[in-house]
Amino acid sequence: MKLTGKTAIVTGGGGGIGRATALRFAKEGAKVVVADIDSVNGEETVKYIRELGGSSFFVETDVTNPEQIKELIEVTVSKYDGLHIMFNNAGIGNSEVRSVDLSVEEWDRVIDINLKGVFLGIKYAVPELIKSGGGSIINTSSLLGLKGQKFVSAYNASKAGVVLLTQNASLEYGKYNIRINAIAPGVIDTKIIDNWKQNERKWPIISRANALGRIGTPDEVANAVLFLASDEASFITGTTLSVDGGGLTF
Ligand SMILES: NC(=O)c1ccc[n+]([C@@H]2O[C@H](COP(=O)([O-])OP(=O)(O)OC[C@H]3O[C@@H](n4cnc5c(N)ncnc54)[C@H](O)[C@@H]3O)[C@@H](O)[C@H]2O)c1
Secondary structure: OOOOOOOOEEEEEEEEEHHHHHHEEEEEEEEEEEEEEHHHHHHHHHHHHHHHHOEEEEEOOOOOHHHHHHHHHHHHHHHOOOEEEEEEOOOOOOOOOEEEEOHHHHHEEEEEEEHHHHHHHHHHHHHHHHHHHEEEEEEEOHHHHOOOOOOOHHHHHHHHHHHHHHHHHHHHHHHOOOOEEEEEEEOOOOOHHHHHOOOOOHHHOOOOOOOOOOOOOOOHHHHHHHHHHHHHOOOOOOOOEEOOOOOOOO
């Protein structure tokens, strides 16, 4: 097992990529704290982990709220005696409209969750990772953090921000043996793409727009996150790993 003795937090752990990763971490021996704004789905992830024989609990958390992230880290450290892995994964999409038609409220909400949420995760996890003698932070960016697409201005900007925030933090905290990387998933089969699936004209194109000609699964992303979290990635920091079936090069 690759994560024996480690404690991990997964934000957005009630949803597709977060849940798959929480389960993957638990199967590799980690104690997993599931954080999500959605308590029903978050508790369900915990239930699945416990059914596997893993150790886990849920903390209702809005990643835009500094006090709640602080508390999430505090309760994790007090119950599990330390923190080693932080997966800053919670995120939302944005309505597909031109920038001029995007409301300022929606812009703020997308940037708050997708970018400020990652900043807060780094801000409050790093001091505990230093106490643990090092660790790994993985931030969820997107294929759309690496290339522009029409009608998703806030999402594009938030996810591009995650790439450089990851580089910045990796430079600041490498000397404490903390590795900080991002993943950039392509189209992955989760709730977030439900409205794309309803679009009969676009979906056949979107769902095949990569070298492999198919969408990815949450488990395929979880495998990449596990690699970055584990000691197998011991000399990898500051990078953004595409998990997109070749979507970036398509
Ligand atoms: N599915 C894709 O195609 C895809 C592609 C690239 C990047 N991503 C990114 O992957 C991450 C996970 O998304 P997913 O695809 O699993 O979708 P999902 O909707 O299944 O999961 C997202 C989870 O985040 C939670 N969440 C939303 N706002 C929150 C908040 N303020 N605080 C705490 N939790 C909150 C939701 O309740 C949900 O459980 C997101 O950052 C998303 O942008 C997804």
